Amino acid sequence: MILVTGGAGYIGSHVVLSLREMGHEVVVLDDLSRGHEDLIFSPNFVQCDIRDREAVGSAFARFPIEAVLHFAARSLVGESMREPEVYYDVNVNGTLSLLSVMRDRGVNALVFSSSAAVYGEPERTPISEEDELRPTNVYGETKLFIESMLRRYHEAYGLNSVSLRYFNAAGADPEGRSGEDHDPETHLIPLVLDVALGRRKEIAIFGTDYPTPDGSCIRDYIHVTDLASAHVLALKSLIQGKARCSAYNLGNGMGYSVKDVIDVARRVTSKPIPASAGPRRPGDPAVLVASSDRAQKDLGWRRAHPELEEIVATAWEWHRRRFSR
Numbered sequence: 210m211i212l213v214t215g216g217a218g219y220i221g222s223h224v225v226l227s228l229r230e231m232g233h234e235v236v237v238l239d240d241l242s243r244g245h246e247d248l249i250f251s252p253n254f255v256q257c258d259i260r261d262r263e264a265v266g267s268a269f270a271r272f273p274i275e276a277v278l279h280f281a282a283r284s285l286v287g288e289s290m291r292e293p294e295v296y297y298d299v300n301v302n303g304t305l306s307l308l309s310v311m312r313d314r315g316v317n318a319l320v321f322s323s324s325a326a327v328y329g330e331p332e333r334t335p336i337s338e339e340d341e342l343r344p345t346n347v348y349g350e351t352k353l354f355i356e357s358m359l360r361r362y363h364e365a366y367g368l369n370s371v372s373l374r375y376f377n378a379a380g381a382d383p384e385g386r387s388g389e390d391h392d393p394e395t396h397l398i399p400l401v402l403d404v405a406l407g408r409r410k411e412i413a414i415f416g417t418d419y420p421t422p423d424g425s426c427i428r429d430y431i432h433v434t435d436l437a438s439a440h441v442l443a444l445k446s447l448i449q450g451k452a453r454c455s456a457y458n459l460g461n462g463m464g465y466s467v468k469d470v471i472d473v474a475r476r477v478t479s480k481p482i483p484a485s486a487g488p489r490r491p492g493d494p495a496v497l498v499a500s501s502d503r504a505q506k507d508l509g510w511r512r513a514h515p516e517l518e519e520i521v522a523t524a525w526e527w528h529r530r531r532f533s534r
C-alpha cells in the first residue's frame with residue numbers, strides 16, 4: 210500500500226488517481242487545511258497534520274505501507290516570506306517527523322514533492338539538475354533543505370528517495386475528476402480563468418519590461434497529469450531498487466510568456482479576458498524553463514499533454530464546472 214501525504218491537494222489528488230489506475234492501493238493522509246474532501250480518491254483516508262507524529266504513526270500501524278509519496282506542505286512563495294516560521298515548521302519539521310516514523314516502521318522508499326524554487330534565479334536556460342541551487346525564498350529553502358535531509362538519510366539509514374522538482378504545475382484531470390482549487394488563488398492560469406468566468410475584472414500582468422520577446426515573464430507549464438505519471442514511474446524505480454537518492458526536474462521544456470498564456474486562454478474560452486500591465490512581482494525570475502532530459506532518460510518519462518492549449522482547455526473545463534455560479 211502507498212501512503213500519499215497531502216493526497217487531497219491539487220497535485221496529490223491527481224497522483225492518487227494515477228496510482229490507482231496503475232493498480233496501487235493508496236492511503237491518503239491530509240489535514241484538509243488546504244486539501245478538499247471531494248478530491249480524496251481512495252477509500253482509505255486519515256485526517257491528520259503531518260507534524261502529528263502519533264497520528265502519522267497510527268496510520269503506519271493500521272495500513273501495510275510500503276512506500277510514501279510526500280506532498281503535504283505549505284506552498285506559497287509570498288506567504289513563505291511573510292510567515293517563515295510556519296514554513297519551517299510544516300515543511301521541514303513535518304517531513305522530519307514523517308521520516309522518523311518511516312524509520313521506526315522500516316519503510317525506506319519516498320517520493321518527495323520538490324520545486325523549481327530550489328534553483329532561485331537561474332544562471333542559464335534550460336535549467337538542469339546540475340545547476341546551482343540558490344533559492345531566493347523561504348519556500349524554496351525548505352524544499353532544498355528537505356532534499357539535503359533525504360541525502361543524509363540515504364547515507365546514514367539507507368532511505369531511498371526521488372525528489373521531483375516541478376516547474377509550473379497546471380491543467381486538470383482530462384476526465385474532469387480533479388483540478389486546481391486554492392484559497393486564496395495566486396497562480397496565473399486559474400486567475401486568468403477567473404477573469405473569463407467573470408469572477409475577476411481583469412488580470413494584471415506582473416511586469417512587461419523583462420528581457421523577453423514580449424516583455425512578460427516566461428514559465429514552463431507542465432500538465433498535472435504528466436506530473437502524476439512521473440510520480441508513478443519514480444515509485445516504480447524505487448520499488449525495483451533502481452532509485453537510491455536522486456532529483457529530477459519535471460517541466461515541458463517549452464517556455465510561454467504571461468501574455469502567451471492570456472492569449473491561449475482567450476482562444477480556449479472565447480472570452481475577451483481584459484489584461485493590464487502592472488509592476489513586477491518581487492522575486493520573479495524573467496525566465497524559468499526546465500530541461501527534463503534526466504527524468505526522460507532514467508525514469509522513461511514521456512509527456513502526454515505538452516500543448517499549452519490542452520493544458521488551459523483542461524483547466525477551463527474544471528474551472529467552469531467548479532466555480533460557475
Ligand code: UFG
Binds near residue numbers: 397414416426
Ligand atoms: N503572474 C501574473 N499575474 C498574476 C499572477 C501571476 O503576471 O496575477 C505571472 C507571474 O509573475 C509569473 C507567472 O505569471 O511570471 C506565473 O506565476 P505563478 O504565480 O502562477 O507561478 P510562479 O512561477 O510564481 O510559481 C511557480 C510555482 C511555485 C514555485 C515557483 C518557482 O507555482 O510553487 O514556480 O519559482 F515555487
